[in-house]
Amino acid sequence: MALALGLGSIFNHSSSPNVSYTLDTETDSIRYTTTRQIEPDEELCIFYGHKIWFVDCNADAGAAQDQEQDDGWGGLSAVVEQLDISEDELDVNPFEDGDPNEVITECDLPFTRLRITSDNDEEEDLNSIRTIEVWIVDIPDPRHTTTMLRWLKQTGLDDPTLSHLKRIRKQDENTSLLLARNRPTFPLPDLPDDIGLSQPYTLSVPSTAALTLSSLKLKSSLWPTVYAPRRKGEAEEWSRGKVKWACDAMKTVVRSARRAQENGELPIAAHVPVPFEGEKSDMLPIPFTAHDTRKSLVHPLRHSFLNVIRSVADFRASASRAASPPPLITAVSPSLVEDRPDTPSGADSETLRNGSHYLLTSLTLFSTHEPCLMCSMALLHSRVKEVYYLIPMENTGGCGGIACLPKLEGVNHRFAIGKWKNGEGGVDTRGLDVDRMIDA
Numbered sequence: 001m002a003l004a005l006g007l008g009s010i011f012n013h014s015s016s017p018n019v020s021y022t023l024d025t026e027t028d029s030i031r032y033t034t035t036r037q038i039e040p041d042e043e044l045c046i047f048y049g050h051k052i053w054f055v056d057c058n059a060d061a062g063a064a065q066d067q068e069q070d071d072g073w074g075g076l077s078a079v080v081e082q083l084d085i086s087e088d089e090l091d092v093n094p095f096e097d098g099d100p101n102e103v104i105t106e107c108d109l110p111f112t113r114l115r116i117t118s119d120n121d122e123e124e125d126l127n128s129i130r131t132i133e134v135w136i137v138d139i140p141d142p143r144h145t146t147t148m149l150r151w152l153k154q155t156g157l158d159d160p161t162l163s164h165l166k167r168i169r170k171q172d173e174n175t176s177l178l179l180a181r182n183r184p185t186f187p188l189p190d191l192p193d194d195i196g197l198s199q200p201y202t203l204s205v206p207s208t209a210a211l212t213l214s215s216l217k218l219k220s221s222l223w224p225t226v227y228a229p230r231r232k233g234e235a236e237e238w239s240r241g242k243v244k245w246a247c248d249a250m251k252t253v254v255r256s257a258r259r260a261q262e263n264g265e266l267p268i269a270a271h272v273p274v275p276f277e278g279e280k281s282d283m284l285p286i287p288f289t290a291h292d293t294r295k296s297l298v299h300p301l302r303h304s305f306l307n308v309i310r311s312v313a314d315f316r317a318s319a320s321r322a323a324s325p326p327p328l329i330t331a332v333s334p335s336l337v338e339d340r341p342d343t344p345s346g347a348d349s350e351t352l353r354n355g356s357h358y359l360l361t362s363l364t365l366f367s368t369h370e371p372c373l374m375c376s377m378a379l380l381h382s383r384v385k386e387v388y389y390l391i392p393m394e395n396t397g398g399c400g401g402i403a404c405l406p407k408l409e410g411v412n413h414r415f416a417i418g419k420w421k422n423g424e425g426g427v428d429t430r431g432l433d434v435d436r437m438i439d440a
């Protein structure tokens, strides 16, 4: 560290300075140079850096934005100056008309899905294949194969947890039959003794079906395995009705962000709608919307995602309390997230304890911005089903930007992610100062 002496410590800071400086090691001094013509009485300012520790009295709009971008909380505040989408435009939903049950093809969806699990996750070398232990018996005379299969059925050994494996293996002249899993608590029943079977033996075989052809080859070298490239977690089909539901949710988000902006907040919002008709609507009886409240509450953690998770939790906690006192948050104004103490006091504290109220299991979250790393982790904890965002945060986002948390190895939950296509479904970022934040 060095401290500039003399006039060096007199310069104030400006984000558009008229003086630059260099270190002159020859003379052990700092050389200050004006960067443009200086007018009489004009103050000479230097640039202190992005992390200033005081409120910049010279701040202009551009400078304020720069500061916000470097806010230490993922730059989520580096956003929007204007949200000039008119109410009328937002009222248009292009998925309004037509058969609500019609399946919308992938390329016509208003969002693109991020791949959370890839086939590369599949076990691709012999050592990484997870196995289970099973009982095998060799059938010396292949004509007895049908007899043995019938016997399996009769003895109740047609275990569905083995459905990813073939029952019979034929290798050269040998035929072998997979009998059952080797479980200490379920001893193998006596085998038919009239068809010359040899002693059963145990073998390690794959514990799951093969998702790729190369893995199929490897797994089948242990035991013939079923090839199942389609699997749970694969992108589900969306009906027109569901896309309409999503567009409406996205519009709610944009409206909320605009309202937030009008009130001097950062225009960042998150919304958890009532699940699409027919899909577990008992999970959440009313929708929740929250916007960022970092500015008004002067609180670095009040990101819209955390706010919306909290408002769901508060609602659930209050709903599970006895009839009175009245709920902390009402259905009509869930977006107006007030700042309440984190630890409720008195009689309420017992009932409002976090518990599982914060869970967004089976729920979908829509947002103007990609959640930052902190919020992405909170969403992971919340067990949210899926997240759709309009503005990707290339340098700070935790859902495909700088990282993709649900994709990390070892996380105990994965959620689906969709990037909303700007301008689709009547939702766009027109007027938003997001060019530098949107992926090319």
Ligand SMILES: C[S@@+](CC[C@H](N)C(=O)[O-])C[C@H]1O[C@@H](n2cnc3c(N)ncnc32)[C@H](O)[C@@H]1O
Residues within 6 Å of the ligand: 009, 010, 011, 012, 013, 014, 054, 055, 056, 057, 058, 059
């Ligand atoms: C090195 S001193 C600058 C000279 C100081 N203004 C003085 O008169 O001694 C740094 C301090 O000046 C103030 N300062 C510098 N630039 C500023 C700015 N743009 N807006 C508000 N305060 C500023 C801050 O209090 C900061 O801690």
